[in-house]
Amino acid sequence: KDGTTLICLVHSALVLGLxxxxxxxxxxxxxxxxxxRASLLPSAxxxxxxxxxxxxxxxxxxxxxxxxxxxxxxxxxxxxxxLYPCSAQKLDNDMKLHFLENMSVTCNDxxxxxxxxxxxxxxxxxxIFLEGGWYxxxxxxxxxxxxxxxxxxxxxxxxxxxxxxxILSPLPEDNPHWWNANMxxxxxxxxxxxxxxxxxxxxxxxxxMGSLIIKEVVKNLLSKxxxxxKILLLAGSSAxxxxxxxxxxxxxxxxxxxGHPNIQVRGLSDSGWFLDNKQYLCTDCVDTISCAPTExxxxxxxxxxGVVPERCRLAHExxxxxxxxxxxxxxxxxxxxFVVQWLFDEAQLTVDNIHLMGQPVQEGxxxxxxxxxxxxxxxxxxxxAMFAPACLSHEVITRNYWIDxxxxxxxxxxxxxxxxxxxxxxxxxxxxxxxxxxxHLIDNCPWPHCxxxxxxxxDQVTGQEMNVIQFLMHMGFDVQKMAQQQGMDPSKxxxxxxxxx
Numbered sequence: 001k002d003g004t005t006l007i008c009l010v011h012s013a014l015v016l017g018l019x020x021x022x023x024x025x026x027x028x029x030x031x032x033x034x035x036x037r038a039s040l041l042p043s044a045x046x047x048x049x050x051x052x053x054x055x056x057x058x059x060x061x062x063x064x065x066x067x068x069x070x071x072x073x074x075x076x077x078x079x080x081x082x083l084y085p086c087s088a089q090k091l092d093n094d095m096k097l098h099f100l101e102n103m104s105v106t107c108n109d110x111x112x113x114x115x116x117x118x119x120x121x122x123x124x125x126x127x128i129f130l131e132g133g134w135y136x137x138x139x140x141x142x143x144x145x146x147x148x149x150x151x152x153x154x155x156x157x158x159x160x161x162x163x164x165x166x167i168l169s170p171l172p173e174d175n176p177h178w179w180n181a182n183m184x185x186x187x188x189x190x191x192x193x194x195x196x197x198x199x200x201x202x203x204x205x206x207x208x209m210g211s212l213i214i215k216e217v218v219k220n221l222l223s224k225x226x227x228x229x230k231i232l233l234l235a236g237s238s239a240x241x242x243x244x245x246x247x248x249x250x251x252x253x254x255x256x257x258x259g260h261p262n263i264q265v266r267g268l269s270d271s272g273w274f275l276d277n278k279q280y281l282c283t284d285c286v287d288t289i290s291c292a293p294t295e296x297x298x299x300x301x302x303x304x305x306g307v308v309p310e311r312c313r314l315a316h317e318x319x320x321x322x323x324x325x326x327x328x329x330x331x332x333x334x335x336x337x338f339v340v341q342w343l344f345d346e347a348q349l350t351v352d353n354i355h356l357m358g359q360p361v362q363e364g365x366x367x368x369x370x371x372x373x374x375x376x377x378x379x380x381x382x383x384x385a386m387f388a389p390a391c392l393s394h395e396v397i398t399r400n401y402w403i404d405x406x407x408x409x410x411x412x413x414x415x416x417x418x419x420x421x422x423x424x425x426x427x428x429x430x431x432x433x434x435x436x437x438x439x440h441l442i443d444n445c446p447w448p449h450c451x452x453x454x455x456x457x458x459d460q461v462t463g464q465e466m467n468v469i470q471f472l473m474h475m476g477f478d479v480q481k482m483a484q485q486q487g488m489d490p491s492k493x494x495x496x497x498x499x500x501x
Contacts, residue, residue, distance in 0.1 A: 093118065093170045094161040095185055100216045104199065107189035108153035108206040109146065113213045116162045116185040117224065118170060124230035125181040128217065129168055130247075131188035132238025132271070132395065134288050137300035141287045142206055145191060152188055153206070166398035167235065167268075167413075174400065177417045178233075182225060186217055193297075193324060194236075194243025198305035208304035214247050215254055222258065232265045237395040238347060241272020241340075245326055248335045249309050266423070267337035268416070270397045273326035274348055275375055280368045281353040293351050297321045309333070327379035338419050338439075339386040340412065343373040344448040346394040370446055377442060385419045387412050390443035391454035399455070406453045407441035415439050447482075 095116035107113050133152045136142035146153050168183050169175040188210075190196055196208025214234075218226070226232070234251055236244045248267035255263050276294045285291035285299070298321045300306065308323035311332040316322040323329045326339065349372070354365055373390060380386050389407050396402050396412065403413050410418075418437035443451050483489060 094163050095168075095183055097158060097160050097162070098220070099155070100213070101220055102216050105209050105212045105216045106200065106207045107155050108142070108191055108200075108208070109156075110200045110207060111155040111189075113189060113209070113216070114155060114158070114187070115217045115220070116183075116187070117221075118164065118183040119225060120170075120180050120182045121225075123180050123182055124228060125178070126184065126221070126226055126229050126232045127167065127178055127181045128184040128186065128214075128221075128232065128234050129398070130186055130194055130214070130234070130236030130240030130243045132236065132240040133188045134191075135193050135239060135296075135300055136191045136288065137291075137296055137303050139205055142191060144287070153191055155187070155189055158187060164398075165400055166396075166402045168398055174403065176403070176413050177420070181233075182229075184217065184221065186213065188240060189213075192300065192304040192306060193239045193246070195246055195301070195306035195308065195324075196304035197307050208306075210243065210304075211247060211250070211307045214243070214251065218251055218254060219258070222260070226263070227260060229260075229263045232263050233268055234265065235268035235270065235397060236272065237270040237397060238272060241269040242274065242324060242326070243272070244269040245272060245329050245333065245337065246308060246323065248337060249311070249333055252335050264423075265335050267333070267335060268340070268397065269326070269337060270340040271342065271345060271347065271395045273339055273341040273376070273379070274324070274345075274351075275327070275372075275379065276322075276325045277352065277372070277375060279352045280365060283353060289350060290353075291351070293325075294321065296351075297324045330383065336385065336419075336423055338416060339380065339383050339388075340396060341376065341380065341386070341388050342393045342396070343376050343388050343390045343443060344369060344392040345376075346392060348372065349392075369448060373446060373448075380442060383440070385415075385422075385439045386442065387415050388442040389454060390445050390448065390451045392448035392457065393455050396455075401455055404453060405451075405455070407443055407451070408438070410438050410441055415441055 095118040097114055097116055099112040099114040103112055105113055133149070136145045142153075151157065162185055164170060164183050164185065165174070167175055167178055168185060170179050170183065172179045188194075190208055190210035190213060191206070192208040192210045194210035194214060196210045197212050198204060198208045200207035232251070232255075234244050234248050236242075244267045248265060252263075252265035255261070255265065274293055279292050282292070283290045285295045288296055291299075301308075301321050301324075306320070308320045309329065309332060311334070312323040312329045313320055315332055316328070323332075326341075330337065330339075349369070352368070352372070354368060376388065380388055387407055389405055391405070396405065403411055405412055407415075415438065418439040421437060422439060445451065449457065483492070
């Protein structure tokens, strides 16, 4: 034990040395030298005069290592792994389950709603994550959901702890800019895209209280340190990503009403930017998979007693279902929101009745898929902060590989960091975006998985990994025809695909 303690002390000294040398390197860089050095810069916490609160944990600043990020992240990872025996003795990184103090706000089946929390003492940054998981829109498919996916409708079997991954990870090598925030995970148990405000009664078989669950969690967190918070990032994936768009303004307004107007509320919507487009094949509206997106939401909003943002409601009075679609609700949102959206989202293709992992797709399906990418690009072009890779996937910010995906050489954590810097600079009345720090990133290539950093695809039958060419051929990709469309030699196109260009 004494030997381990000694090792930990030595490691601590190394960390301090790295921090100090990094800071010196960054100062030299900013002084005009061309040499770039890796730096871990402690960011000075914002302190009011007379403020005696604990010093805020430092955040990582990669400004000085933009061109050498891979090497730097490898060093951070190696350092973090070497420190693991030390941290494992003292730190419990899991989030702990807390049920809501207001027991009248419940899951679908009347069991208490709740949240998981990992506090980061000294940090004034809070990340609240809304889980996804589709929805149900009538008694029949809600009954079916309760039988097959009860975890998404009841808290009766929730575990006592939850481990954060991706942007919820407390490890800097997995989560370079948000690892030291207070982490909150709200399980999805309302089946209403986080919009409902209807309790369970003798007349209602299920409660739909998603919007109220979010508000109650925020109220509960005020007594756990949020009252001293500086930034609250409301994030979510899939139905949770749409939930962010529906609730980010309401959370900010709630905090203002409760006497906390200085907490800066922002949104991060992952894979929740759905289109109300025409399905490839029109089918009867039986369940969430077969039903056209617009029809499912029209039925759901009535069944849930769904609540939409007031500004969007006024813009779409009588057709409030529009507010569940990102490109329609986004212009009415007042708080800053960063949008993450795969250009070929699997959930979007599923509701559009395009099923890729079976028989090779037909030419009409292939055109439909390409047009989907074009439509999504068009709806995102005026969104100043967004990250849209040309990949076939769904959800990303809580995946372990979230730091590996890049658009035009910029990773998602880096783009989020640039966005945060721009918001900080804007608060100082600086209109210009941070130099060399992009945050409007969208792939231009036209096919699913034409971005070489896309997540791995596996054949659903064999479980084998598929490279880009195998995947495109599986989908019925015609190299000859596509090369002709692009005005290039077929062998050159194959070479580009093979090299991941």
